[in-house]
Amino acid sequence: MPTISIFYGIQIMMYFYDNGKHNTPHIHAEYQDDEAVFSILDGEVISGMLPRKQTRLVQAWIEIHQESLMIDWKLAVTGQEPLRIEPLR
Numbered sequence: 001m002p003t004i005s006i007f008y009g010i011q012i013m014m015y016f017y018d019n020g021k022h023n024t025p026h027i028h029a030e031y032q033d034d035e036a037v038f039s040i041l042d043g044e045v046i047s048g049m050l051p052r053k054q055t056r057l058v059q060a061w062i063e064i065h066q067e068s069l070m071i072d073w074k075l076a077v078t079g080q081e082p083l084r085i086e087p088l089r
Helices: 052-064 066-077
Strands: 003-007 010-013 026-031 034-039 045-048
Touching: 003 052, 010 052, 026 052, 034 052, 052 066
Parallel strands: none
Antiparallel strands: 003 010, 010 026, 026 034, 034 045
């Protein structure tokens, strides 16, 4: 599972070949002991939970980088290494 970005203690990842379980383009985010899966299309939480502040940070980052995330999604679901994406600053 490649890490594509890290910011404010939040690690953002994409799994290879991960288009079966959630049936939508998504990312995995970890913060401390919490994990959540976010839709790339609208930033909604698909499963899991992060603290409120970190959830908002991830959603803002998704909105800023949606186009790059979709490119990475297409790479990851075909087993190719996704590209790193600029962290939220």
